Amino acid sequence: MEYFLQQLINGVTLGSIYGLIAIGYTMVYGIIGMINFAHGEIFMIGSFIALTVFLALAAIGITFLPLVLLLMVIVAMLCTAGWGWTIERVAYRPLRGSFRLAPLITAIGMSIFLQNFVQVTQGARVKPLPPQIQGGITLMDSPSGIVVQISWMQIIIIAMTVALMTAFSLVISKTSLGRQQRACEQDRKMASLLGVNVDRTISLTFVMGAALAAVAGMMYLLYYGVIDFYIGFIAGVKAFTAAVLGGIGSLPGAMLGGLSIGLIETFWSGYFSVEYKDVAAFSILAIVLIFMPSGLLGRPEVEKV
């Protein structure tokens, strides 16, 4: 029971990180119907920027942790959002209205480019960062010796995810930007005729997705303490799987999918084998899709003749 609870906490933490990345996938998919393969790399870039900012602040003598974290988040979000905007502008906007596989290929190309860009400029070796936030709350202390603990870092990750998700849902459902996004999602041509600046809306979608990925990247850096240029691929594939599992195009679906993937992975490694945790996650995805072809919360597609 204690072990189960501990795994549950770990799984929810991991799932939150996946969920944050998955939102970027699902929003882009919802609005322009393409798989943004470079999104995982955006996440990786976010974590590298966070690391550099952390070291730069330490070098100039700012070590007050809350301030450091705040600056890290702000700089990483802004700069990564810039990357998101640029990628959309360079690789996807010229292909808008072109055939469906073209932006997919530029996305894969961008992903290869970004991975190697970071490898060339920052080196291929892993970057370890000692844990900055230690300690936690002991929830249960059983006589058998298994302690259920939730660390401060996990609390921060979960709280941050909940806060960002709430803010995000509000933006989508209440603001005029969110309304424009939903309009573009339904019918881009009609939205443009009604005065919505479609290009701007799509750019902002990329910016928002990239900012969330940057937060996820920073969380990943602080939680695991090790990053390299390759983390984006694995995290990206998992998050995309999460987005599809939850029903691509749906925001709550992305979060639900992220949590499911995180939980499946953690429980599988906890109870069965660590090596096959990815196999478990992918198999569940395949099984879910076979029985619910549009994911858990996705709208079923209507076949028009």
Place this chain on the structure above:
Amino acid sequence: MAEPTSAAANRPEGAERLSEDRRDAMRGEPPFVEAPSEDTRLVRSLKEAAITAGLVAVLTIFFFAFRTDIAVGGLQLSLDPMLWITWVAVAFAARFALSYFVFAGERPTVAGWKKVAASTRGWPVGKVFGVVLLLVALTLPILLSVFLPSQNRYLLDLAILILTYVMLGWGLNIVVGLAGLLDLGYVAFYAVGAYSFALLATNFDLGFWVCLPMAGLFAAMWGIVLGFPVLRLRGDYLAIVTLAFGEIIRIVLLNWYEFTGGPNGILGIPKPTLFGLEFSRGEGSFSDFFGLEYSTIQRFVFLYYIILALALLTNFVTMRMRKLPVGRAWEALREDEIACRSLGINTVNVKLTAFATGAMFGGFAGSFFATRQGFISPESFTFIESAIILAIVVLGGLGSQLGVVIASVVMIGGIELLRNLTGLQAIFGAGFDPTQYRMLIFGLAMVLIMVWKPRGLVSTRSPSAVYKEKKVIGADLVAQGEGH
């Protein structure tokens, strides 16, 4: 100056302007464009260049100006502001040149009002080019030994690599280009082929020629096994599930130590023989039998002809199958699945045959890869391989056989050439290692080629079913296949 301003003042904005432009286009008039005045061009170019440079500065500051390295006692930050400033300056100059010279005379066109059906009935460029390519491919070992004997071995090896990708591209073209099913896990079948050959050869002492058809069959079987549950999925859902299957197969290969050797892979895979003659020194070898002097190049030439034959077989089978009912069904499925179903085509079976045929050729290519390397490990079958193969198919032009060849030569050969550009060290300093930038440039090239030619390098297609006369049509008229 007075006239354009008054005209511009009356111009509507936004969607109204768009619809007005479209109406103009319908009447065949060019869209209204304000004449770019000469004196502002410099200012405008400077402004754009400044914006670009600013963007590059913000984006790259954490990657060029700072660098983190592992040092004693944790990470160490080193500064290199000169590198950053150099790149910002390069961005400024490049954007300025582009704005001032290239984009200057650009006139906006109305989207959706372009002539798409560029039909060319005259000189069959593609056919002639294809025949020339085939002749060059058939005589390549001779050409190389005559003209470039010093680099013979290296270039032959490169040609083998390119042909392997051509073959994989043609195999995937059946699935993506003809049947319109987006498969992101094609490398799985390549892996199945390679591992079936390697395991059969090392465990049962079977030779290459016996294992080759078996490897193809195994791969085809896996194609059916994996394809059966997922083929009712649509478009991108199919893509992610195939990607997942590709990863599952790789992870299983990586972790099943007893069977596959795990990350250590399989060593000592036998080389192919020519009717029992080995390509080695000594008694009973190829050189001994024909009384030739032994040279390693003989084995390379032999491997080259094997992969050439396999690739041509793939092409031949594809071209023939396009004329069979099943091939026509593939293309019909790509164009319109609902129409197919209402005409009584069993879409599941048609999709499965496409999947299995593509997988079979992937399996052939895989076993060739295993025998060429003599060693395989899961490292060689990552997602990036699938992505490269898909990129070759799409960059060449979906459904175009010639396009796959051109894209393979451009992408694989072009990237390989970078290895030899040691002359660049004179510009970038002695520490410059061009191989480091191979994949960087590969990714960039993918983006640029796609933006430049979204329908692929070969922009025409020849339909397999014709009414009265054979015609070449524009690629835009061919459906891309939504995978449903």
